[in-house]
Amino acid sequence: MAASRCARVRLWRWRRSPLRRRSDVIEAWVVLAGWLFALVGGLLVGQVTADAVERSAERQRAESREVAAVLVEDADDQAPARVGSDYRVRATVRWTAPDGSTRTDEARVPAKTRAGTTVAVWTDRNGKITDKPLDQGEIRLHAVSGGVLAALSAGGAVLGTVWVARLGLERGRMAQWAAEWERIDTRRGWKTG
Numbered sequence: 001m002a003a004s005r006c007a008r009v010r011l012w013r014w015r016r017s018p019l020r021r022r023s024d025v026i027e028a029w030v031v032l033a034g035w036l037f038a039l040v041g042g043l044l045v046g047q048v049t050a051d052a053v054e055r056s057a058e059r060q061r062a063e064s065r066e067v068a069a070v071l072v073e074d075a076d077d078q079a080p081a082r083v084g085s086d087y088r089v090r091a092t093v094r095w096t097a098p099d100g101s102t103r104t105d106e107a108r109v110p111a112k113t114r115a116g117t118t119v120a121v122w123t124d125r126n127g128k129i130t131d132k133p134l135d136q137g138e139i140r141l142h143a144v145s146g147g148v149l150a151a152l153s154a155g156g157a158v159l160g161t162v163w164v165a166r167l168g169l170e171r172g173r174m175a176q177w178a179a180e181w182e183r184i185d186t187r188r189g190w191k192t193g
Contacts, residue, residue, distance in 0.1 A: 023176075027169050036164030037156040046151030050143040057142065061133035063125045069095035069117050072104065075113040087111050093119060097127035105129050 063094045075091035087107040097103050107121045107129050134142065 012105045021173065021176075023169050027166060030162060030165050030169070034158055034165075038158040038162075040153040041158060042155035045154040046147040049150035050147030052141060053143040053146045057134050057139040060130075061139075063080050064122050064130055064133045066120050067095050067123055069121045070095035070105065071109060071113055071117045071119055072113050074115050075111060086182070093121060093129075095121060095123070099127065101127075102126060 049180060070093065072092040075089050089111050090106045090136050091109045091113070092104060093109065094104045095106045106130070107119070113119065122130050122132050148155045174180070
């Protein structure tokens with residue numbers, strides 16, 4: 001016995017047909033507009049986000065400066081056996097702020113560093129200790145990953161909205177179909193269900 005094969009009709013919602021309902025045409029336009037908004041909007045949101053991440057990182061980089069600080073206490077924390085050579089611990093350091101005042105705060109320094117050792121720390125424009133600014137490669141990586149994530153989120157939100165709209169149209173079609181069946185059945189005196 002040969003299996004029957006149905007020809008798949010592509011773009012059927014766009015073709016003229018007596019079976020095509022108004023909701024089919026509306027659904028076709030909603031889906032088309034949704035995909036266009038998801039693609040174009042996602043690209044725009046991704047680009048804007050990537051630019052914002054780059055500007056923020058460049059501003060942080062411009063406002064940060066490296067200063068020499070003296071370790072006030074020993075940083076002799078026991079490093080785990082399997083860490084890299086750049087393992088850092090928190091220790092108290094003292095440095096001179098841009099206004100000439102002496103400041104003391106905790107900073108991340110190499111493990112097992114002795115008190116009195118000069119270490120490099122990064123400060124912001126207010127003289128507070130901050131993280132080392134990102135280099136160009138890290139800025140690019142953060143901008144690209146942030147832009148891609150924002151683009152996917154924006155596109156996903158639009159496509160989710162399209163999906164909800166299609167569910168509403170489908171629910172309306174089912175209600176319309178049920179009403180038509182009820183009208184046909186009661187006219188002939190039949191009752192289904």
